Amino acid sequence: MHQHHKKTGTTDKNTPRIALVGNPNVGKSSIFSLLTGRYVTVSNYPGTTVEIVTGNTAIGKKRFLIIDSPGVNSLMPMSEDEKVTRDILLEEETASVIQVADTKNIKRSLFLTLQLVEMGLPVVLDLNMRDESLSRGIKIEEDVLGDILGIEIVSTIAVQKKGIDSLKKAVLRSNVSSYSFSYDMNIEEHISRIESLLPEAHISKRSIALMILSGDKTLKDWLHKKVKGKDLDRIEELRDRLSEKYAHPLNYVISQQRFKIVDDIAQRVFTKIPVRRSGASALLDKITTHPVLGFPFLFLVLFVLYEFVGVFGAGTLVDLIEDVVFGKYLNPLATNIITAVLPVKFIQDLLVGPYGIITMAITYAIAIILPITATFFIAFAVMEDSG
Ligand SMILES: Nc1nc2c(ncn2[C@@H]2O[C@H](COP(=O)(O)OP(=O)(O)OP(=O)(O)O)[C@@H](O)[C@H]2O)c(=O)[nH]1
Ligand SMILES: [Mg+2]
Structure with a gap:
């Protein structure tokens, strides 16, 4: 990234400014990179330590200066960041504001949209992160929202570079909202x-x-x-x-x-759509949550669990490890080594034989505990991940 220090806005007084405004972490800087080229200017906003990035872009035949602003939750500033964003709009003429919004969080976004609308600035509302909202079954009726607010609404997925062309077109058409709302x-x-x-x-x-x-x-x-x-x-x-x-x-x-106004609008534009999943998982969902079929399914799961941990783990695996692995191979091997190396009978009995530490204690510890805990944890992990 090419960076040099310059005061914001002094690049060229005649280039119309576009300000990217939005809640924190909604994709403003991602959209900024997609709109501007490689050459951007990083500077501190005058009189503050807050960094502002600006860049040039051409949309159609027009040139614009684009400003990436710090994320805000309100334009009634409570922090230096919020003051900077408010001042960007207050101190100089803005040709158009692109509000980048997290579609999943429509209410928080609209709270800010209302304030931008109140400012009387031309606004384009960019519903970003549509991939995430769709995967959660959240859909915003863009047409309805556009009709209510009387502004351009587009949706983008910045990480997939989707929707940027329609965003650019919307910027050229951007207008001051006709929506008005009153307080008491x-x-x-x-x-x-x-x-x-x-x-x-x-x-x-x-x-x-x-x-x-x-x-x-x-x-x-x-x-x-x-x-x-x-x-x-x-x-x-x-x-x-x-x-x-x-x-x-x-x-x-x-x-x-x-x-209250945000709630009213959100209610009219927010729809929840069923999340599309594969046929098998949808079927499983139907069975497990079915009022009648759900119970047999629960017993089926418990039965499989018992078969796996109780019968296979505690029975088959324990027998296999105890009788074959230890009984046939490890214990005779240990007995041979010990009797060869340690000629004292008392110590031999202590270590090997029916009551020896190695042959009995270790056999039981490993042969009995290991298969049961292992199968139990495998079953547990499968249940947890499958939900
Ligand atoms: N899934 C998804 N992630 C996105 C999208 N747009 C941006 N992100 C991710 O969201 C995170 C925040 O993006 P930024 O562009 O830094 O957001 P910002 O609004 O500039 O954040 P602040 O400047 O801190 O307020 C990054 O990890 C992006 O990769 C999108 O459309 N979909
Ligand atoms: Mg940013």
Whole structure:
């Protein structure tokens, strides 16, 4: 990887920016590598130790600067990483946001989608990790979700390089969502009051008002630069007045109302499909969970287990090892060696013969314990792995 240090965004002011945003560990960097070439720029986000990777790409005939951002769970920042991602969207113009989502975790993803939609930015929702979601029988009705949110929805499997072309096409078509949702009356009233005191920005005033109401302290510097002191006091007063109306902190109240909206959407788009498996395993599944056939099957399993551990292990194998391996070969061999090497009868009796340590104790220890424990553990392993 070719790396050199440069401040983000200064590459070329005229190249439209695409920001990759998403929850932690959903495949943002994998998608980033698939979209950009070999030449990327790694730099610290100004004033932080957080690393940001940017790269150029051409989609159709257009050139874009793509930014890979740190994973976030919310755009109401609680950590430096989250602040950086929020600032990437706040501080500069973004042509389009690609939200990379883990399809298995649709609710967590939608919680973030709502905040991006609120920001008034053009968003493409990329449902990544479709391989994993399908293998768990999770399917998202993309058309329905697209209709609800009014944005481009695509699905990808980054590790298999699948869906990247449709993602690129969707980026060219990306648009600001037409979806709007509201909070309770008190919150809505305070949002509009605060909005009227805010300047134009790269993200909507509504989203900034919600950050302020959520008690976002990381916005302080930005606000001091952009808003007059008198208006800042008024904004704080409005937030304090609203928070007095609730038993819980405002960020909790706002999050709860968002979660409710996320639940409603998820319910409409989330479907569970039967996981396709081989015929034999599906049949086995049917038999073992069948209310009537299940019991005979249980007894069959227990019987096979008894035959294997009890009859074969404790019977056949024990006899074989005791009588043949030890009785015919090892014990006579040990007796011959001992009587040849140690002429003292007392010591000979101690070691070999019917009560000798070697012939009796070791024979029993190995011949009896070994086959039983071995067959038992084999049976145990088979049962555990088969579930
Ligand atoms: N099965 C599967 N794994 C994927 C897919 N996309 C990415 N991964 C894997 O998921 C892991 C995380 O991928 P990254 O691209 O590092 O995720 P990220 O969103 O950049 O993570 P952070 O930057 O830490 O938030 C890696 O092991 C990827 O190989 C996918 O579509 N399917
Ligand atoms: Mg990453």
